[in-house]
Amino acid sequence: MWFVSLSSRILRSYSHVLGRRGCNTAAFMPEAAGFEGVSSRSSLQDFSVSNSDTFWSAVARHRLSWISPFTAVQDCDLSQGRIKWFDGGKLNVSINCLDRHVHTSPERVALIWEKDEPGSEVKITYRQLLEMTCRLGNLLRRHGVKKGDCVTIYMPACPLAVASMLACARIGAAHNVVFAGFSAEALSERIRDAQSTVVITVNQGVRGGRVIELKKTVDTAVQSCPTVKQVFVAMRTENPVIMTDRDVPMEEEMMKEAVVCEPAAMDSEDILFLLYTSGSTGKPKGLVHTQAGYLLYAALTHRYVFSYNDGDIFGCVADIGWITGHSYAVYGPLANGGTTVLFESTPIYPDPGRYWEMVQRLKINQFYGAPTAIRLLLKYGNHWVQKYDRSTLKTLGTVGEPINTEAWQWYYSVVGDKRCPVVDTWWQTETGGICIAPRPSQPDAEIVPGMAMRPFFGIKPVLMDSEGKVATSNNTSGALCIAQPWPGMARTIHNDHQRFTATYCQPYPGYFFTGDGAYRSEEGYYQITGRLDDVINVSGHRIGTAEIEDVVNQCPAVAESAVIGYSHNIKGQGVYAFVVLKKSVDTKEQELSCQL
Ligand code: AMP
Numbered sequence: 323m324w325f326v327s328l329s330s331r332i333l334r335s336y337s338h339v340l341g342r343r344g345c346n347t348a349a350f351m352p353e354a355a356g357f358e359g360v361s362s363r364s365s366l367q368d369f370s371v372s373n374s375d376t377f378w379s380a381v382a383r384h385r386l387s388w389i390s391p392f393t394a395v396q397d398c399d400l401s402q403g404r405i406k407w408f409d410g411g412k413l414n415v416s417i418n419c420l421d422r423h424v425h426t427s428p429e430r431v432a433l434i435w436e437k438d439e440p441g442s443e444v445k446i447t448y449r450q451l452l453e454m455t456c457r458l459g460n461l462l463r464r465h466g467v468k469k470g471d472c473v474t475i476y477m478p479a480c481p482l483a484v485a486s487m488l489a490c491a492r493i494g495a496a497h498n499v500v501f502a503g504f505s506a507e508a509l510s511e512r513i514r515d516a517q518s519t520v521v522i523t524v525n526q527g528v529r530g531g532r533v534i535e536l537k538k539t540v541d542t543a544v545q546s547c548p549t550v551k552q553v554f555v556a557m558r559t560e561n562p563v564i565m566t567d568r569d570v571p572m573e574e575e576m577m578k579e580a581v582v583c584e585p586a587a588m589d590s591e592d593i594l595f596l597l598y599t600s601g602s603t604g605k606p607k608g609l610v611h612t613q614a615g616y617l618l619y620a621a622l623t624h625r626y627v628f629s630y631n632d633g634d635i636f637g638c639v640a641d642i643g644w645i646t647g648h649s650y651a652v653y654g655p656l657a658n659g660g661t662t663v664l665f666e667s668t669p670i671y672p673d674p675g676r677y678w679e680m681v682q683r684l685k686i687n688q689f690y691g692a693p694t695a696i697r698l699l700l701k702y703g704n705h706w707v708q709k710y711d712r713s714t715l716k717t718l719g720t721v722g723e724p725i726n727t728e729a730w731q732w733y734y735s736v737v738g739d740k741r742c743p744v745v746d747t748w749w750q751t752e753t754g755g756i757c758i759a760p761r762p763s764q765p766d767a768e769i770v771p772g773m774a775m776r777p778f779f780g781i782k783p784v785l786m787d788s789e790g791k792v793a794t795s796n797n798t799s800g801a802l803c804i805a806q807p808w809p810g811m812a813r814t815i816h817n818d819h820q821r822f823t824a825t826y827c828q829p830y831p832g833y834f835f836t837g838d839g840a841y842r843s844e845e846g847y848y849q850i851t852g853r854l855d856d857v858i859n860v861s862g863h864r865i866g867t868a869e870i871e872d873v874v875n876q877c878p879a880v881a882e883s884a885v886i887g888y889s890h891n892i893k894g895q896g897v898y899a900f901v902v903l904k905k906s907v908d909t910k911e912q913e914l915s916c917q918l
Pocket of ligand 1: 720723746751851862
């Protein structure tokens with residue numbers, strides 16, 4: 323019994339906790355019941371770091387459904403850039419996200435598609451999502467997509483986009499979701515790098531009441547992508563688009579397929595997806611996430627950082643084109659058998675009450691958004707929030723950039739009526755899931771505004787000083803590194819492992835370097851201070867200054883340019899480009915325009 327094995331010293335130090343709340347590890351995390359010396363959530367965190375293999379092995383066995391069990395928990399050497407978890411194990415991510423829940427609760431709602439048009443939400447049950455996924459998996463297979471291929475998905479948040487991701491996982495292909503706001507050029511660069519033979523898109527997107535010609539963008543993009551053989555086109559609007567021999571009408575063809583699709587047995591370390599993100603050079607990096615470790619980490623963080631309980635309705639408003647959409651609109655909630663909202667619109671359409679009207683109508687329990695949207699909404703005034711019933715809310719979250727105290731206070735006091743903990747979650751595309759956040763901790767543990775605060779289970783943050791040594795004291799700042807591997811971390815950069823090791827593993831050998839700076843307070847809490855490299859963060863989106871310079875320099879009139887970020891009161895950072903024009907250019911005569 324875990325309680326009996328406590329030393330009297332530990333018992334004394336936690337007696338206030340045990341006495342008041344009867345800290346019950348087994349109720350909090352059933353698989354942790356046998357962990358020696360674990361009597362509170364903070365001692366569970368200590369255990370997860372110092373007994374990493376025992377912790378992750380128990381969690382992986384308890385929370386994932388395996389086709390065959392793993393034989394080794396981890397085989398990692400950060401100094402070499404070698405990261406392997408759960409080797410020898412086989413599983414299928416779509417079984418974990420769908421079939422096992424269909425087995426127990428087929429009619430439970432998996433997705434609530436909050437369409438751009440307010441009040442027109444669509445609910446999809448686990449049974450329906452599995453059917454969609456299987457039909458699509460069969461369709462992809464019929465068109466020659468197989469294990470090892472990578473399918474590019476250029477779609478807004480919608481059930482067919484989620485089914486497309488899961489269909490890839492079903493048949494063993496990787497997916498590469500590209501944010502459906504990116505230009506044809508950005509899309510084609512990502513399709514070429516991923517060497518996709520198939521692209522999935524919609525005829526048109528709809529956002530903030532505006533129609534966006536996504537199929538046309540794909541048509542332009544694939545002109546310079548010789549690998550692309552098929553473009554699957556789903557119909558988001560009723561407007562027809564020009565279809566060529568290359569294009570497949572998706573819904574029509576899906577309906578001809580069987581609703582059963584044999585799942586591929588995937589190795590833990592097979593690729594689940596690529597996701598491109600900005601670095602400090604002009605070329606975006608295709609970060610690689612694999613099957614078991616990523617899914618486990620997304621599921622565990624979703625459940626514990628947000629205190630997600632069965633039956634809750636989880637509202638992450640990030641687009642599926644970003645890692646937040648992958649981990650907390652799709653994989654985390656679905657692995658947990660949850661109900662997740664897919665938000666297609668904007669925070670101010672048709673008016674600045676959109677989020678809170680949606681919270682009232684859908685009865686959302688956890689709301690997860692970006693500081694930039696909160697700063698924007700704060701300016702419109704409290705009445706847009708207060709006219710709606712938000713009593714279902716239990717946890718509020720933010721991600722993507724630092725949240726300033728004013729925005730934090732407004733979120734906490736006005737949106738959450740001072741009832742809901744606000745979790746400022748720090749993580750990045752590379753980490754796969756949340757690494758530092760105020761929760762999980764004891765339910766009444768203090769939360770400091772604007773601080774991510776505490777490491778998640780299995781995470782050991784360290785700060786490096788200017789000499790590259792680990793800073794041991796508190797009340798200090800440094801380069802944020804993570805001292806030991808965790809299952810959710812990216813494994814490599816697609817086709818460029820050398821860049822992966824050079825960027826993340828070599829700056830501080832033996833540690834994972836995040837690229838961020840952080841401050842550790844007197845109490846040992848972490849606060850992220852911003853990027854240490856040439857990456858700026860506009861509205862929570864990472865952009866490399868070199869990437870923008872590359873685009874600006876393509877403008878025929880431009881000789882050279884330099885891009886910097888500046889402080890912006892809503893977007894966090896804005897972009898300034900200093901441009902030197904070619905001598906031959908007459909600015910009085912020529913209009914200078916280039917499409918960024
Ligand atoms: P991305 O990979 O696009 O999600 O961007 C990750 C980057 O966003 C991090 O490296 C940080 O610079 C920033 N970021 C994410 N979450 C936070 C947060 N809670 N506080 C401060 N910065 C954050």
